[in-house]
Amino acid sequence: MAEKRTATKVAEGVTLIKGIDFECCIWLVEGTESALLIDTGLGIGDLRAEVEELTKLPYRVVNTHGHGDHSGGNYAFDCVYMHEAAAPCADIAMEMTGMVASPEELAAIRKRMEEKPTERRFIREGDVFDLGGRKLEVIETPGHTPGDVTLYDRVNGLLFSGDCMLKAMDVLLVVPQTVSVECYARSMHKLTALEGVKGFCSGHDQCVMPRSFLQDCADCADEILDGTADCSEVESGLPDGEKYCMRAVHGDAAIMYRSYKIR
Numbered sequence: 476m477a478e479k480r481t482a483t484k485v486a487e488g489v490t491l492i493k494g495i496d497f498e499c500c501i502w503l504v505e506g507t508e509s510a511l512l513i514d515t516g517l518g519i520g521d522l523r524a525e526v527e528e529l530t531k532l533p534y535r536v537v538n539t540h541g542h543g544d545h546s547g548g549n550y551a552f553d554c555v556y557m558h559e560a561a562a563p564c565a566d567i568a569m570e571m572t573g574m575v576a577s578p579e580e581l582a583a584i585r586k587r588m589e590e591k592p593t594e595r596r597f598i599r600e601g602d603v604f605d606l607g608g609r610k611l612e613v614i615e616t617p618g619h620t621p622g623d624v625t626l627y628d629r630v631n632g633l634l635f636s637g638d639c640m641l642k643a644m645d646v647l648l649v650v651p652q653t654v655s656v657e658c659y660a661r662s663m664h665k666l667t668a669l670e671g672v673k674g675f676c677s678g679h680d681q682c683v684m685p686r687s688f689l690q691d692c693a694d695c696a697d698e699i700l701d702g703t704a705d706c707s708e709v710e711s712g713l714p715d716g717e718k719y720c721m722r723a724v725h726g727d728a729a730i731m732y733r734s735y736k737i738r
């Protein structure tokens with residue numbers, strides 16, 4: 476692996492830790508008293524040491540959802556917060572890690588997981604991470620998977636949205652865990668109804684994204700539901716055995732979905 480993770484400050488108290496390979500964007504959010512690490516990537520290298528270089532504050536760790544490119548590094552931390560519905564997915568995170576780790580690395584990770592299991596604490600709608608001077612509120616946003624959460628920093632108008640809204644790649648409502656387009660649209664309506672959103676930090680875009688993109692995702696989902704979407708059949712590119720799926724576009728947003736998983 477040639478790449479290494481790099482850290483970039485993108486806003487006051489918000490650092491992007493750019494991942495390795497297809498790893499997610501990892502976000503470190505700092506308040507005056509403590510910090511929150513949002514997602515843990517694939518579990519390659521020593522993320523914990525990298526985080527502890529970046530902040531001297533005590534910090535907690537949360538997963539936006541359970542996919543292995545977001546939760547594969549959980550094993551390095553004593554305790555990780557996630558939605559209960561994200562747990563089954565996080566249980567099999569090593570399947571993704573195994574796509575990039577060497578057999579030796581993978582064996583070392585599994586050994587560590589057995590010797591020192593990471594505690595899981597479940598979060599739900601309305602829970603708040605108070606970091607001092609900034610609070611991150613948990614908003615349940617199922618769709619991509621049943622356990623997706625978005626974290627809202629209301630004071631700064633910033634959402635941390637995992638794989639709910641993405642521009643670097645299409646929104647994937649075609650993974651085995653996807654609930655339905657209808658469920659996703661409901662989640663997007665929750666986000667568009669929030670007051671004061673200025674932008675969002677997604678799980679794969681390496682910058683703060685504009686609020687307008689959130690509306691594009693919501694409108695795109697609505698159009699799939701009411702049958703007016705600008706859509707076509709495409710190759711999903713996913714290793715799940717189903718080669719083709721549907722792809723709808725609206726403005727800057729694109730959603731991949733299955734015609735039998737709309738409602």
Ligand SMILES: [Zn+2]
Pocket residue numbers: 540542619638
């Ligand atoms: Zn995902």
